[in-house]
Structure formats: structure tokens, C-alpha cells
Amino acid sequence: MKKKYVIALVGATGNVGREVLNYLASRNFPVKQIIALASENSVGRQVSFGDDTLKVNLMKGFDFSGIDIAFFCAGSEVSRKYAKEAVSKGCIVIDKSSLFRLDDNVPLVVPEANLQVLKNFKAGIIANPNCCTIPLSVVLKPLDNAVKIKRVVISTYQSVSGAGKLAMDELYKQTKAKFVFENLDSRVFPKQIAFNLFPHIGEFREDGSTDEEYKIQEELKKIIGNHINSTVTCVRVPVFVSHAMSVNIEFEDRMGADEAEELLYEADGVVVHSLENEMKYATPIDTVENDDVFVSRIRNDTSKVNCINMWICADNLRKGAALNAVQIAEELIKN
Structure with a gap:
């Protein structure tokens, strides 16, 4: 039994x-x-x-x-x-x-x-x-298994649901107020979130980074390995659910966009959109109530060898x- x-x-x-x-x-x-x-x-x-x-x-x-x-x-x-x-x-x-x-x-x-x-x-x-570390790890680990990752540059675009229900209510009420020419003070966020965005998630640290940025950097090291160096900027955006990330990955050896795309097609929990797909890229709305991590716009970084760019989206309340x-x-x- x-x-x-x-x-x-x-x-x-x-x-x-x-x-x-x-x-x-x-x-x-x-x-x-x-x-x-x-x-x-x-x-x-x-x-x-x-x-x-x-x-x-x-x-x-x-x-x-x-x-x-x-x-x-x-x-x-x-x-x-x-x-x-x-x-x-x-x-x-x-x-x-x-x-x-x-x-x-x-x-x-x-x-x-x-x-x-x-x-x-x-x-x-x-x-x-962390809700961004999880989808990042799902995507970066199979690539790191193939060729060691040297450095990652990450910019996150995080929905308000990551800050809880009151944060979602604040976005809704501020947005609604704007259409009748009213302004509502921010109570949850440090600045107005409706029709706005700001690079501030978590408390500021002495070095100028925020707690959220520090968490992602250190958690990636613990999950994938101390060899991964990363720099992160976290941005709060006026989206209700799902986080998006722009990611630049530098490898220690030969790795290109085509090979990375093939590896991610085989990875568990990953959905890849290439230029050949009807939907060439995923947005936060596309990933709401979906369990997978969506990867799109995989392309070579022409400014540096063994370096690629990609766009990652995932429902932060689900897989995140x-x-x-x-x-x-x-x-x-x-x-």
C-alpha cells in the first residue's frame, strides 16, 4: 500500500x-x-x-x-x-x-x-x-554541464506578485486611478509602480547592490558551483505575474547559440522558442499558469567569443x- x-x-x-x-x-x-x-x-x-x-x-x-x-x-x-x-x-x-x-x-x-x-x-x-534563481538554474545547469560557464550578466524584470497580494492590489488600484486622472500614494513599493518601473528590489547594501541581486548571485554559486561569477540588476515592472530575464552567458570554452539551443531543447522543464517558431519569443503573459521555463532569443554575442544572449520567462508563483x-x-x- x-x-x-x-x-x-x-x-x-x-x-x-x-x-x-x-x-x-x-x-x-x-x-x-x-x-x-x-x-x-x-x-x-x-x-x-x-x-x-x-x-x-x-x-x-x-x-x-x-x-x-x-x-x-x-x-x-x-x-x-x-x-x-x-x-x-x-x-x-x-x-x-x-x-x-x-x-x-x-x-x-x-x-x-x-x-x-x-x-x-x-x-x-x-x-x-529565489524566484529568479530557480528558472536561471534550470536553464544554466545543462549548459554548464556541457561547457563550464565563466560569467553571467543578468537583468531581471520582476512582476509585482513576487512582493505579495498587497503589491498586486497596489498595481491594480494605481492603474485604475490613472484612468480617472487620480494619483494614489505608494504603500508597498518605494515608488509608483503603475506605468513605471524601478531598479530596486530588496534593501540596498553597502556596495550599492540590493538584497535581491545578492541572493541571486550567491544562490547560483551554491546550486551550480563556485566557478560561476555573475552580476545582477533587478527591476520591478508593472506586470502582475511572471518574471522575465535578459541573460548574457560567457563560457570558458567553445559554445555558440546553435549548440546552446540544442542542449536546451533536451533539458527538463524548458520550452525553447527559436526564430522558426510561430511565437518567436515568450512574454510574461505567455508563461502565466505554465510550469515550464521559457527560453527565447538565443543568439551569439558578437562582441565577445564563446558568449551568448537569451531571454528567459517563467511564472514566479509556479516554477519560481x-x-x-x-x-x-x-x-x-x-x-
């Missing part, structure tokens, strides 16, 4: 939490019982799980005894308070926050890129990478967050 698991979902009413529930149901994860948890503000609300609904319970004071796997989708502060407590009760934690990602004792996992780090995993915390976490859980239960 197939074993079934008791699951806890922390942050069940958020964007990512809801997507995790959708994936657990749609992918037929062997669930014996699932417990939805959130803050006091959400207690008593209901969330969908397949054809069923779950009543949201209070996170504070919850006893993780008897829980097999807990998905933490509620941010670093909640993970700091409760993740290790859950582990102490014998629970495996898959954490979506940035808190443990660069901890040497915590595996940071993208199943298509570095599944081997889970080989001897028994218990504890597994970190789910929830799907990756559920895939990690699926790999765990295989063992």
Missing part, C-alpha cells in the same frame, strides 16, 4: 501557499491529512484543496508532532520562529523564505539542477531558492516558487 503523508502548510492564504495546495492536489501527492496554517488575521478562512476546502488554523502555538512535511510559505520571520521547532518534532521543512538558503548546513535545491544534494538527506530543513517546493517533496518520498 502506498504510504500517505501528513502535511502542514504555513502561509496557506498567500499567493505561494495557495499554489502549493493546488499542486499537491493536481499532482496527486499522497496526502493523508493536510493542515492549513496562517496568522491570526486569516484564522477561520477557507482555502481550496482540489475539490475540498480547508479551514485555516492558527500558526502560533501549533504542535508539529506527527507532521511529516511542512511547507513554509510565510516569509523569513515566520521561518525564523517556527522552522527549527518543527524540525525538532521530527518534521521535514521545505522553506520558501531566504532565511536558510545560504546556510552551509541546509541544501538549496532545484530538482532539475542539483538533485544530488538530497541523496543522503534524512531530516531537517530544505531551502527553496510552489512547483519547485512540491517537486522537492516528491523526490523526498521516492526514498
Whole structure:
């Protein structure tokens, strides 16, 4: 008889939490019982799980005894308070926050890129990478396997859903207000997001970079290897869902656009659009509610040898967050 698991979902009413529930149901994860948890503000609300609904319970004071796997989708502060407590009760934690990602004792996992780090995993915390690091790793790892990557220049164009539901509401309300010649102050973002964009995601660091840029640089090293050097600029754009990235990749040896395109055609979780396709490139709208990472505009960088450019798009709530976490859980239960 197939074993079934008791699951806890922390942050069940958020964007990512809801997507995790959708994936657990749609992918037929062997669930014996699932417990939805959130803050006091959400207690008593209901969330969908397949054809069923779950009543949201209070996170504070919850006893993780008897829980097999807990998905933490509620941010670093909640993970700091409760993740290790859950582990102490014998629970495996898959954490979506940035808190443990660069901890040497915590595996940071993208199943298509570095599944081997889970080989001897028994218990504890597994970190789910940044919403841009995940699709980048899916694309860069098969290329790096063929020819070592020397350097990556990345510019991200990130949708507001990466900042949560209130951020999506702010974009909607500011956009609506503009059509009746009104201006609404920004509460979630540092500047107006409607009909605008700004190169500012996360707090600024002493060297002038932001936390988001630092996360992507360091997480790529941990997932793919310390030999990868990268420089990143993160931009928030007035798009509701899905992140896009302009990526320039320099290889240590011979690699061209044609070879890279062939490698990515064979890569798991990747959809390639070449100039021969009817849809020559993917946009954020094309990738919403899609599980794959879309790659297009693969071309040689004529200014430098062994260097190519490409455009990457992915649904940040799906493969950039929830799907990756559920895939990690699926790999765990295989063992």
C-alpha cells in the first residue's frame, strides 16, 4: 500500500501557499491529512484543496508532532520562529523564505539542477531558492554541464506578485486611478509602480547592490558551483505575474547559440522558442499558469567569443516558487 503523508502548510492564504495546495492536489501527492496554517488575521478562512476546502488554523502555538512535511510559505520571520521547532518534532521543512538558503548546513535545491544534494538527506530543513534563481538554474545547469560557464550578466524584470497580494492590489488600484486622472500614494513599493518601473528590489547594501541581486548571485554559486561569477540588476515592472530575464552567458570554452539551443531543447522543464517558431519569443503573459521555463532569443554575442544572449520567462508563483517546493517533496518520498 502506498504510504500517505501528513502535511502542514504555513502561509496557506498567500499567493505561494495557495499554489502549493493546488499542486499537491493536481499532482496527486499522497496526502493523508493536510493542515492549513496562517496568522491570526486569516484564522477561520477557507482555502481550496482540489475539490475540498480547508479551514485555516492558527500558526502560533501549533504542535508539529506527527507532521511529516511542512511547507513554509510565510516569509523569513515566520521561518525564523517556527522552522527549527518543527524540525525538532521530527518534521521535514521545505522553506520558501531566504532565511536558510545560504546556510552551509541546509541544501538549496532545484530538482532539475542539483538533485544530488538530497541523496543522503534524512531530516531537517530544505531551502527553496529565489524566484529568479530557480528558472536561471534550470536553464544554466545543462549548459554548464556541457561547457563550464565563466560569467553571467543578468537583468531581471520582476512582476509585482513576487512582493505579495498587497503589491498586486497596489498595481491594480494605481492603474485604475490613472484612468480617472487620480494619483494614489505608494504603500508597498518605494515608488509608483503603475506605468513605471524601478531598479530596486530588496534593501540596498553597502556596495550599492540590493538584497535581491545578492541572493541571486550567491544562490547560483551554491546550486551550480563556485566557478560561476555573475552580476545582477533587478527591476520591478508593472506586470502582475511572471518574471522575465535578459541573460548574457560567457563560457570558458567553445559554445555558440546553435549548440546552446540544442542542449536546451533536451533539458527538463524548458520550452525553447527559436526564430522558426510561430511565437518567436515568450512574454510574461505567455508563461502565466505554465510550469515550464521559457527560453527565447538565443543568439551569439558578437562582441565577445564563446558568449551568448537569451531571454528567459517563467511564472514566479509556479516554477519560481510552489512547483519547485512540491517537486522537492516528491523526490523526498521516492526514498
